[in-house]
Amino acid sequence: MIRGTKTAKRIAAGAAVLATASAGLLAAPTTAQAASYNGACGSGYSVIDSMAVNGGTVFLTYNSGWNCVVTVRNSSGSAVFVDAGIKISGSSTWIHDGGNYTTYAGPVRVYAPSQCIDWYGTIASTAVQYNSHCG
Numbered sequence: 524m525i526r527g528t529k530t531a532k533r534i535a536a537g538a539a540v541l542a543t544a545s546a547g548l549l550a551a552p553t554t555a556q557a558a559s560y561n562g563a564c565g566s567g568y569s570v571i572d573s574m575a576v577n578g579g580t581v582f583l584t585y586n587s588g589w590n591c592v593v594t595v596r597n598s599s600g601s602a603v604f605v606d607a608g609i610k611i612s613g614s615s616t617w618i619h620d621g622g623n624y625t626t627y628a629g630p631v632r633v634y635a636p637s638q639c640i641d642w643y644g645t646i647a648s649t650a651v652q653y654n655s656h657c658g
Contacts, residue, residue, distance in 0.1 A: 557597060558579045558597045561626075564584045564586070567586040569586070579627075580597075581651060583656060589633070593607055594646060605628040607621070608631060611640055
């Protein structure tokens, strides 16, 4: 009987440890979800590239010669400066949409079949840019 009691106590102690560990896992903070493409460019556009920017993601999409950029925040909140830009490589003219937004900037588009494009995104004071994405 003593042996059975020790085994029962060990099982009970092990169950308590597992319950405490499981509760700790459920209560642990999680990292922020990365933004997902929100479909802002319209139907038929597919994501062909993306870049992480502090607080979100910049998406480059494509549909039949049209390139489109959207900068999406990880989570909506108070309006902050968000910008999305695109241009044909070699051009000095950026097409962009920037302002104080709660969720995303863009879409901005350029028709550039079989050409290289440059694109960027900004959230608050952090910007990322990719030069010469060719397709």
